[in-house]
Amino acid sequence: GIQVEQSPPDLILQEGANSTLRCNFSDSVNNLQWFHQNPWGQLINLFYIPSGTKQNGRLSATTVATERYSLLYISSSQTTDSGVYFCAVGRSNYQLIWGAGTKLIIKP
Amino acid sequence: EAQVTQNPRYLITVTGKKLTVTCSQNMNHEYMSWYRQDPGLGLRQIYYSMNVEVTDKGDVPEGYKVSRKEKRNFPLILESPSPNQTSLYFCASSPLGYGTDTQYFGPGTRLTVL
Numbered sequence: 420g421i422q423v424e425q426s427p428p429d430l431i432l433q434e435g436a437n438s439t440l441r442c443n444f445s446d447s448v449n450n451l452q453w454f455h456q457n458p459w460g461q462l463i464n465l466f467y468i469p470s471g472t473k474q475n476g477r478l479s480a481t482t483v484a485t486e487r488y489s490l491l492y493i494s495s496s497q498t499t500d501s502g503v504y505f506c507a508v509g510r511s512n513y514q515l516i517w518g519a520g521t522k523l524i525i526k527p
Numbered sequence: 528e529a530q531v532t533q534n535p536r537y538l539i540t541v542t543g544k545k546l547t548v549t550c551s552q553n554m555n556h557e558y559m560s561w562y563r564q565d566p567g568l569g570l571r572q573i574y575y576s577m578n579v580e581v582t583d584k585g586d587v588p589e590g591y592k593v594s595r596k597e598k599r600n601f602p603l604i605l606e607s608p609s610p611n612q613t614s615l616y617f618c619a620s621s622p623l624g625y626g627t628d629t630q631y632f633g634p635g636t637r638l639t640v641l
Contacts (some may be wrong), residue, residue, distance in 0.1 A: 420586075460635050461632070462617060507569075517571070
C-alpha cells in the first residue's frame, strides 16, 4: 500500500517564526489533504491539494505530484497554531492513508 | 449548528463486554467514516459508509462492526472488545466522500479496554 512519511516528527518554534512541514508519499495519488489536530484533539481540514499551490491566510500548501511530496507552510506562527499536522493521501474519494503527523509547539 | 456528535466521550470497559459508540451528524451528509488514532501512527480508517445501507472496510476493520440504517447515524460496534482496541476513536462525515469536500470530525471517544 501507499506509504506516507511526514517530517519533522516534532518542531518547536517561537511565536512569529515561519515553518515548513513535509509530506512524502510512495505512489501516485489523486487525493492529498492536510489536517490540523489542536491540543484538545479537535481535527480540522486545512487543504485539499492533490497538486499545485493553495493559500489560506498564513497557511499555504504546495504539492508536487510528479515528485510525490507536499509542503505545508506556516508563516508568522501563533500559539494557536500548536498541535499536530497530518498529511493524508489516497487514490479514491473514500479512503485516505494518513501519515504519523508533525507535532508543532509554538512558544509565546 | 453543523456538527458531528459522538457518545460516549470516554469509556472504560472490560474485555469481552459488548459496546457501541454512537455517531450522528446533522448535515445530511452521505459519507461517514470511523477512524482510530494511536500514538505515533496517525489515523487509520476502520469502516466507511457511502450512503444508507452501503458500508465498506477500511484498513483496520477486524474486531469492529458498523451499520448505516439512517443517513444521520453510523454506530461503531465492538462485539467482544480486547485491550488492543484501546484507542481514540473519531467519526467523520462529508457530503460525498473525500474528494474536495470538507470533512467534519466528531470530538473523539477515548476507549480503554481492561
